[in-house]
Amino acid sequence: MAHLVGKRITLVMTALALGLAAAGSAANAEDLDGRLTGVLHAAGFSGQVEARLPARLGRPVNRQLADLGRLLWFDTSGGLHSDNTCGGCHSPANGFGDSQSIAIGVQNNNRVGPNRAGPRNQRRTPTAVNTAFYPKLMWNGRFAALSGDPFDNSAGYSFPQPEGTSRFPPYDPIVTHLLIAQAHIPPTELVEVAGFTGTKGTIGPEFDQFDDGLGSVVPLPDASGFRNEPIRQAVLERLNSTPAYRRKFGALFPAVAAGGAIDFIMFGRAIAEFEFTLVFANAPIDRYARGEKSALSESQKRGALIFFGKGKCVQCHAVAGQSNEMFSDFQMHVIGVPQLAPAFGVGKGNVIFDGPGRNEDFGLEQITGNPADRYKFRSSPLRNVALQPAFFHNGAFTRLEDAIRHHLDVFLSVRDYDPITAGVDNDLTLPIGPMAPVLARLDPLLATPIGLGPEEFRNLLAFVREGLLDERARKEHLCRLVPRAVPSGFPVLQFEGCPRRGGESE
Ligand code: HEC
Ligand code: HEC
Structure with missing residues (x-):
């Protein structure tokens, strides 16, 4: 008897759990849209900039x-x-x-x-x-x-x-x-x-x-x-x-x-x-912000929440006010991009690079003359970034996922960096310029690694790659x-x- 009762209870509980799961996923979707809509609103994103x-x-x-x-x-x-x-x-x-x-x-x-x-x-x-x-x-x-x-x-x-x-x-x-x-x-x-x-x-x-x-x-x-x-x-x-x-x-x-x-x-x-x-500038994220809830896939929505949340991306790739929803604060930061330089001379390079080894780019310091501005570059506006064959000011990475992953653990990315596996052209595969002085100036926002699980990372990538791309x-x-x-x-x-x-x- 006790045995039968136990079985029945298990059955009832399973049915209940299944019902709850179905209702839960609808509620989850609503919740996802509710959260993302709230986040976009709070970030000052309207999806109207092109108009x-x-x-x-x-x-x-x-x-x-x-x-x-x-x-x-x-x-x-x-x-x-x-x-x-x-x-x-x-x-x-x-x-x-x-x-x-x-x-x-x-x-x-x-x-x-x-x-x-x-x-x-x-x-x-x-x-x-x-x-x-x-x-x-x-x-x-x-x-x-x-x-x-x-x-x-x-x-x-x-x-x-x-x-x-x-x-x-x-x-x-x-x-x-x-x-x-x-x-x-x-x-x-x-x-x-x-x-x-x-x-x-x-x-x-x-x-x-x-x-x-x-x-x-x-x-x-x-x-x-x-x-x-x-x-x-x-x-x-x-x-x-x-x-x-x-x-x-x-x-x-x-x-x-x-x-x-x-x-x-x-x-x-x-x-x-x-x-x-x-x-x-009429990408899925813009259409979504204007109320078209199906403009982003579920994965892209989850990625957007990371972009605007624990990924900290929006803190530099900003959308509010003077950024005109371009995904940049238009400020300069040190994010520790590996320093590539072509050899100088015939068929190689016609600009003499910075630093004693002539293999560095001092970035903002070139303009201000202030050593505190060394290695600072503008937060890249990220719209349509999927169309680029290379990323960062020197194209040090040729895969978008590598460029994003670099931000998540800059020290690891720099330690493991190899221009050949990064996919850059042969003439740029010389040993990279010094990185210790770059890392010493790293923006505090990126100084601690940002932990994302594999699925979170895929979602973030999907958002940056497709959610920001205007097909035109x-x-x-x-x-x-x-x-x-x-x-x-x-x-x-x-x-x-x-x-x-x-x-x-x-
Ligand atoms: C030799 C390649 C080259 C040519 C030719 C060239 N550009 Fe550029 N352009 C660049 C590079 C490289 C940068 C970034 C330079 C830097 O930041 O130091 C740039 C930056 C720009 C920017 C700023 C983009 C931004 O994100 O801030 C604009 C606008 C621009 N170029 C327009 C033009 C126009 C207009 C012409 C023709 C009259 C032109 N460029 C010719 C290579 C080129
Ligand atoms: C501390 C500010 C900062 C944060 C936080 C930040 N970025 Fe960046 N990002 C930059 C800067 C600065 C550049 C350009 C660096 C360069 O080229 O030297 C850049 C470049 C990029 C690029 C390459 C774009 C191009 O034109 O080559 C991508 C993609 C990117 N960021 C995505 C992200 C994502 C995704 C996040 C969140 C995980 C993020 N960033 C967080 C400052 C930041």
């Missing part, structure tokens, strides 16, 4: 101006030796970011992709997508809107010398966005676009030399004063002597139609306008922006990641 672009600009995007910017983006006529242009490094096959771990600029093989070859610069090219919303640009934040808002020039835009704070002063009626100012810079960069000959070096005595591509390091002529302006004038001469550009600028700028010269502000406005069309940033959509021909008539770079060049005609 606000025209309001922030105070006008709609001008498609004709943007299209001119697109042609300039892909036209090597902006380089004094016609061998590079924005698109050579900011590739449509990679969300308008690098196809390499460290950018290759001038003297390249006219290819963009894994087989691009030529002297390396110092850092990986970040994506240009969504830069319209960045209050600070570059790995060390050196181009900044002093108002904290790229759409607001009331405090002016700040650049390192020679532009400084006076070149783009407060309340300029035309330079009304940080990207208009930014576009003044790349064409003047010797290693990126301009090339070496016929220019003057001012960055510092150690930069007054270059690899001439023939095996010798040659001092630049006349290392004095301002070199950027003469380069811009030379670029403008090239544009002004191209009839197709005169027509296209003339259709947009009455001064050019009336016979006046194309100036650099016009160039900057066209480029910036193109960048405004590269806003792709994929190459399937962006490759069609590559023009078949450009106004200068120069050959268009060959994009290995794009199935076929063009689609849209000039």
